Amino acid sequence: MQYQLLFAPVFANMDHLLTGAWITIQLSFVAMILGLIVGVVLAFAKTGGPPPLRWLIDAYIELVRNTPFLAQIYFIYFALPEFGIRMTPNTAAIVALVVNVGAFATEIIRAGIESIAKGQVEAGVALGLNRLQIFRYIILKQAVRTIYPALTSQFVYLMLSTSVVSVISATDLAAAGNDIQQRTFTAFEVYLVITGMYLVMSLGFSGLFRLIQRLAFNYPLSR
Amino acid sequence: MENVEKYYGAFHALKAVNLTVRTGERIVLCGPSGSGKSTLIRCINQLEQVRSGRIVVDGIELTAGPKNVEAVRRNVGMVFQQFNLFPHMTVLENCTLAPMKVSGIAKAKAEETARKYLARVRIPEQAHKYPAQLSGGQQQRVAIARALCMNPRIMLFDEPTSSLDPEMVKEVLDTMIELANEGMTMLCVTHEMGFARQVADRVIFMDQGEIVEMGEPGTFFDNPREARSKAFLSQISH
Amino acid sequence: MENVEKYYGAFHALKAVNLTVRTGERIVLCGPSGSGKSTLIRCINQLEQVRSGRIVVDGIELTAGPKNVEAVRRNVGMVFQQFNLFPHMTVLENCTLAPMKVSGIAKAKAEETARKYLARVRIPEQAHKYPAQLSGGQQQRVAIARALCMNPRIMLFDEPTSSLDPEMVKEVLDTMIELANEGMTMLCVTHEMGFARQVADRVIFMDQGEIVEMGEPGTFFDNPREARSKAFLSQISH
Amino acid sequence: MIRPFGIQEFWFIILAVQWTIALSAAAFAGGAVGGLVVALARVSKYRLLCLPALGFIRLFQGTPLLMQLFLTYFGLQIIGFGVSPWVAAALALTVHAAAFLGEIWRGCIQAVPEGQSEASWALGLSYFDRMKSVILPQAARIALAPTVGFLVQLIKGTSLASIIGFVELMRAAQIMNNATYSPLKVYGLVTIIYFCLCWPLSVYARRMEGHYAALATR
Amino acid sequence: LTLKEIKDKGTITVGSLVDYPPFGLLDSNGQAVGYDPDLAKEFADSIGVKLTILPVTSANRIQYLLSGQADVLFATLGITEERLKVVNFSVPYAGLEQFVYGDKDIAITDKAGLAGQTIGVTRGTTQDTAVTAIAAADTNVQRYDDDASSAQALISGQVPLLGVADVAIGQIEKTAPDRFTKKFLLRQQAQGIVVRKDSPELLAAVNDFLNGKKKDGSLGKLHEQWMKAPLPDFIENAEK
């Protein structure tokens, strides 16, 4: 049996795929920004907040880190309505992504904060800055610079994990691909093409991150 | 400073330390590694909390409550062995951060002050560089300028020259000597004996968390009373 | 070493350096930071590759091919500023690793040799500790013993004492002096002038990638010829 | 035909754990071997080794695991190497793990101070001895925590093998959910099981991280 | 593979759903059972080969066949024009009635009522095709990966309406009785057994097998056993 690769139906539906890719980019981007904010706030709270708050954050992180994203998204979309929280699929997808990446970002940023030399904080204290000012003006930028690689690969990973949000009928790239392959029965070809599109997007995101790095963290490190 | 006791866990780092520093006085602290010199001066601006005893700075009792700590920190400048400049800010930003955020001074005014002090430590032209672009000696002088920008009444130095290459030690010491000559109250941990002889009003020798000997530099160096001081002095001038 | 040129990218680190070291000679290299001292001695055991010029060690031309590099590396021991002991191995294991793996010596024999050299650097009792459990001075002496275990014909030292606390400098220098007295060929980057005066046959002063001055320690220290050497010497003995 | 979510369904899901574990173990074992090769190639100074390793990492870190699984299973069949879902899933996850572990370990190898390499060189050690006796043991200590961390990610990643019909934990849950229409019970159970698998590993990883930090600051 | 090659090999690989009761499910021993697997067993016996059931996923059923993982699909596939373009169908062997189904309070009786509504379907099923065909421009069609997810979307209130087959409706009614009603019939959908276009003899063998079983009534019995209902008339009488 000889399998004939048929790309024509895939390319005929390219607009559909591009729309899906655009939604994937939007989902990732919004989730990334919100997740980063969650991460920064929680990391700050975790490195100095009152113990009960820290336990709560720990519990959140452990729960998210140790369960599959698929299960998390099921829960948010199908179970939360029982508690009266109802969201559209794309909103639920964003919420799930933020919840997920927020936990990872918190851990990464916390590690970054802890990697800052103690002397930096002491210098801030000696100058009379308060805790929030030290965090905001001294630690944050340096911390993000040290963990920037880890953070960006987490974000690329996030972008790739959006491929499972189609289970709750969100309309991302993977969902668009599924729709097309169901109609044209060229699953292999469709997946090959969208895999290529994901690759382009992740390389694009990596490039964008490098650009941001060059612009935002342009201060020289010690010789 | 009265009867100050400091513990790190079970480790007794400062043992009943008593010390009074008068305005304008310049004190050099020395002693072997681990003797508690850093601990002592770090207690003065509460980088370390003491177990018991009283610390009064400029009439304000530090050990009495967090409000006082704030007030004292504004009056105490500190320079560290590792410079601890903020690497992500230019020299100028390093110097203006605290005045702007802590004292609420306007940016233009803060920069003016910063430039004044940078000129005083002889590096006015480096204002827009980042710390990593400066030599160690220049960095340490920026650190001194940064502390001065808060108009402190006392300056603390913790081995300001010991992580510098030999060529750069002098430029930093010169800056410190100038500062001393202008009448700044200074407490300085250092092993630079030349500096101590030249500017110190008193030299304090510590060992194992205690003040072992205290005296004029001339007397101390040439004629130490205690056996421990003698042993130490002979070691560092081998 | 003939006409050696070394570049880091576009940066010209060594400029037409010529140097001949006789067997048993003890040479001290000094010069300001960045002058190429480390680069020079690192070229000798090919930690850095040179752009052009010839390096001949013990009759073997290093620059001629990889085979020769292997042979030369066995005859050259090196001690670094940062000790670079292997932290996951005990002192004894640090010392026996290379003899066993490179020279294929049996474990018992290698340990015997190692103990001999550890005794010689005066720390026979530390053989089963890990580097992190030793003081800096002890670690550096282990590093010396480790290099000696390979029976090198030349020893290179790159600022072996400059990351040590002042109290520990002496114990390492003493070890080096002993070694020198036993007739080891040594090339040593250091700013310890006392050591240089005591053991060096020649002092070489480098600046900006060039050998500026070369001479007997007495002559060099008390009566330097070049302006740059004078400036440097006055700086480090301020 | 619908049946309630009973003890039998419960056991069906519980027993599927063995396949999740088997898949994770196979992928981890294969990925460790591949990852070591990739990491060594990546830190090599020869471009001929370094660049392909980089390309490999970029490719497999830059595409969704879901797609990798699908393309492996159907792609192998198409080019004439039909394999069972089990083999395909193990293979795809192995390659995935090799890419991630390769990148993690590269970082760990590079985190060993340069001076260690230099000292080994100065002692005359060969490349093999230098790696085996000096660099890798130290890198391994740094690598332990992130590696265990990745193992957690891998275990969770096996849930995507459900796309090619391989019956591991997540697929078992889908099947039971379709039979019982009790998603909260089914997915609740599955979530708890994943948590029980992953959490001890996470705790261990963090303990190791703290341990290493304590060593490093000495 | 041609029929002859299958016979030479001695086994036939049949793709079946195992997550679509009562058509296909797993029994307590993890064996695939149900209307599809049982029928496949009888077919394998009829041509004298051993049977291997390959569990397939509903979303990728056809890919298993096209890429050659499965020789034939007994996988509850509805016969549609689109599918006929890439594969061949046997004579119908089962039928489903598909409805628009949803909240009691929603008063809809025909496709015009779908305007402005949100309706869920299972991705790639024939309901998907049917609903998509009649949906108005402002109808929001949400596609889930399997029937249980679609059903859960309805039950949890994420969608008020569902395009769904009678089999699934039975299941939903048991979980959430009296909350939903059938709105209108989408269509009657006949299911066929699927083979690749390049195996005509295999198709002929399947058709012979099915026609034989229809004639002697045993297909009806098997249907009765699993579906608790006789073979629908439109299947019984269909000639293809």
Ligand SMILES: Nc1ncnc2c1ncn2[C@@H]1O[C@H](COP(=O)(O)OP(=O)(O)OP(=O)(O)O)[C@@H](O)[C@H]1O
């Ligand atoms: N954060 C800490 N936790 C525990 N012990 C500490 C801490 N900081 C300092 N110590 C201990 O307290 C003692 C005094 O330390 P201190 O830093 O004041 O010494 P020092 O005189 O400044 O020495 P050096 O010359 O090395 O800077 C030392 O034995 C040190 O090990």
Ligand SMILES: Nc1ncnc2c1ncn2[C@@H]1O[C@H](COP(=O)(O)OP(=O)(O)OP(=O)(O)O)[C@@H](O)[C@H]1O
């Ligand atoms: N790997 C490298 N890449 C680029 N430049 C380098 C590198 N190593 C050294 N250099 C440059 O080469 C010059 C000589 O360096 P070298 O380390 O030999 O100086 P040195 O005399 O040993 O100084 P120090 O006393 O600080 O150790 C310096 O200007 C340094 O910046």
Ligand SMILES: [Mg+2]
């Ligand atoms: Mg100190």
Ligand SMILES: [Mg+2]
């Ligand atoms: Mg050097």
